Amino acid sequence: MLTREDIFKHVKENYGTLPDYPFRKFPNFAVLRHASNGKWYGLVMNVLPEKLGLDGNEKIDILNLKCPPELNAGLRNGRDILPAYHMNKEHWISIVLKRIDPKGEVYHLIEESFNLTK
Structure with a gap:
């Protein structure tokens, strides 16, 4: 299981990124953006599972990442990687996040998103 804290630690160590909380209405939504151009490469949110077509009543943490369209269909499995x-x-x-393992795969996808949004 991966946590938002794991993500924040990883992006700080590897990209010098600190989470940014720009949404007053959604104080737990954390944007990951490039220091050089301000573009987003990730977004950590806590949402109700129903927003994703999943079962459950308690909010879950998700990570949105940019991904090449040719990889999207192969990655989406309807359980832990979904359409954004x-x-x-x-x-x-x-x-x-609570359904994904191992961390290495997610960290690779973060790197992909970081590079796509430069």
């Missing part, structure tokens, strides 16, 4: 919530579904995916 609240983003372009052709170019972004949502990862359910």
Whole structure:
């Protein structure tokens, strides 16, 4: 299981990124953005599972990442990697953090998103 704290630690160590909380209405939504150009490469949110077409009543943490369209279909499995919530579904995916393992795969996808948004 991966946590938002794991993500924040990883991006700080590897990209010098600290989470940014720009949404007053959603204080737990953390944007990961490039220091050089301000573009987003990730977004950590806590949402109700129903927003993703999943079962459950308690909010879950998800990570939205940019991903090449040719990889999206192969990555999405309907359980832990889904079409992006609240983003372009052709170019972004949502990862359910409590369901994903191993960390290495997610860290690779973070790197991919970071490079795609430079």
